[in-house]
Amino acid sequence: MSKYNFKQIEAKWRENWEKMDINPRDESKPKMYCLDMFPYPSGDGLHMGHWRGYVLSDVLARRALMDGHFVIHPMGWDAFGLPAENFAIENEIHPEKAVRDSIEFFKRQLKEIGAMYNWDMELNTTDPEFYKWTQWIFVEMFKRGLAYEKEMPLNWCEACKVVLANEEAAGGECERCGGITTKRNLRQWMLKITDYAQRLLDDLEGLNWPEKVKKMQAEWIGRSHGARIHFPVQGRDEKIEVFTTRPDTLFGATFMVLAPEHPLTAKIVATSHAAEVEEYVKNSATISNVDRMAKKDKTGVFTGAYATNPLSGADMEIWVSDYVLADYGTGAIMCVPGHDERDFEFAKKFGLPILQVISPDGSLYELEEAYLGEGVMVNSGDFNGTGSEAGREAVANHLAERDLGCATINYRLRDWVFSRQRYWGEPIPLIHCGNCGVVPVPYDDLPVTLPHVASYKPTDTGESPLALIDEWVNTPCPDCGGAAKRETNTMPQWAGSSWYFLRYLDVGNRGQIISGQKAEKYLPVDYYVGGVEHAVLHLLYARFYTKFLYDIGVVGFEEPFTRLFNQGMINRFGKKMSKSAGNGVSPDEILPKYGCDTLRMYILFIGPPELDAEWTDTGIEGVYRFLNKLWRLVAENAPKVAPATAEHEKIRHKMIRDITWRIDNLSLNTAVSGFMEYTNKLSELARGAALDQETLETLVIMLAPFAPHIAEELWEILGHNESVFRQPWPVYDAAKAADDMITMVVQINGKLRANTQVSADIDKDAAIAAAREAVAARLEGQTIVKEIFVPKKLVNFVVK
């Protein structure tokens, strides 16, 4: 009998699979679109984190195939953007070549996973045939007013020399390099994702996604209900508009604060205070986001100007402080120190008046700190005695009647900064014409291809390197034919990945982004598997794009990913496995030693797929031993199979029941341990008598999604010449899987005292009689107060 030679087997089946189609396009079957988050190919190759996700999705895909589905399981390359470009710059290789090489490398490594991909659907976001449609979507958005230009202070990363979206600069750090970001005023293209805020929030509810991810998105969208209120500036024809969630505290608003970037700051400042304010504003522009946020003490300056509280009529000093954010709400706030911690702190520090307007019990007292809770309105004129919650609406209505404000919904979500001053991205397909203004590139001229250039490094000027290529930049205006210039900014990393999942299904379509018929038939994605790091950015953008494409009639659904699964990280020595931490294990070093099937099964065995897991070098040895044992079990018994005994049959049905349940509940680690259990059991059984063919076949069929190469080989050894993946998933008979005799537990006062073998369908009286007998000695002299019988489980005697 031959030994388990994984090298030979895996090479053989990789080759066989290239020739045979184990997942034929049988459209009579229900479809299952199982999608992996496609990688951005870098020179580093695949790591264990990729493996964990890709093995998991492959098990789901193959399981669905054997369950009678037509499976769509494509793979592609997210190759535009900073990672690819930075890699190219560091290694002084043109990004085009770097990406080409990396894709080749990645593809070779991906094939080593042994995953069942539809390589005929492969796509690459840097392929002009693909980004033609990325540009087309942008043009469609532009035509509908969803893309607009704006000069604004933006997150600027000094190291990457690039503008970052708020999402990419969260916490004041560049998501790519971890460097500090500062604010810089630049002209940018924006996408009005805020128009979709409510829909993006509402539709989260129906998604089968991890609750955590849904919460993160909801928080990011950040809907809050409140009011907009206008405050007249004294002595000037200006108004300060604020947003507040607590209009009920308006009588307690004793001063106002503007963000340093607020456009009114310069207009209203008193001459006597101008120098000081200017200095403060200048200072906060240069201070980095990190420092600004890390600052504990509040700072600020008085503008010398006053506003009037529209309800109380009180004079309010207008201050400038960086604790007010320019890009949330209106960039200005009314300050209610009595009922807001931050305003309280500011008022204390600068000696501003503090007024109580909400009281938990209606009484007035000296406030030691801001009172944030609910209560009744006090010091509030006609509103005195109104409950604070009812007061929110009452005050908002009162203001609306007098044209002083209105109830409103505010979102934390901001419009998406969509342009990048980089070479390696999709050119934004717009043309600037002196006569016609901004004109989109006509459909027939798409794609606007990225010119091949020698110098692609970023500049310090805040302009894309494309701006230096005169022959590319200068182009006739599509409308008037006059001299015009191309937009030189490119799109962000996320552009391609926001819609790529549509294109897989119609990669060859030259006339449409996707045919309506195909979109209808194959979409949306049923299962999306990938890391939790995309919880907000990629997944929010993809949802936004999908809703837009729905609105313009390209697709008939509003949500792209019905079900989402986030796999956990793989740690080693208690830390995330990574090259930089020096604790990484590369698949390249594991594969020659143990093979693909062992690594696949080990990664699944390591722990629940949604949790982080600890890699151990000895752990994989155990899985390798198991596959060897399983190999011996099947290969040794194949030639001498016997008819099934009742015992074999029972084990087979139980095995199908147990393992199928575990797989379908995504408890893949216990599914693997199930294979181990049954392999151990059957090995023991085989020592007595030869096993039957069907039991061995069942084991091999169920193993196939997990360890496809060895399963195919053993299937062949069992006498078949067709792929094991043509087999339907085995079914079990509940009656045949059930035990006749069970071990019944006997407890006294909930403590285990005996085990007894009884018939599975024993009735209560008989069970209690058997239990009494089993613990007779212990019951002597005791009074039984209660007898509890749980069928198929236990009897518990409660004694005094």
Next chain:
RNA sequence: GCGGAUGUGGUGGAAUUGGUAGACACGCAGGACUUAGAAUCCUGUGCCUAAUAAGCGUGGGGGUUCAAAUCCCUCCAUCCGCACCA
């Protein structure tokens, strides 16, 4: 500060959802085979014990229940997300 996850033997983890805690595997110990090793197989392995007796045991404390890793309250630790969002 807010939100979420996790906490079980020496280790990774299991417990089909309130019913035998520790499946499966790693490690360790002993044994078989072998000149020896590798591989393989067998036995044991939560703690305390001479014990297959009793007791203790799922981060700590309290509670509900005949019965709690599982439900409730409270505290602690670790990790993740958000964070001056008015």
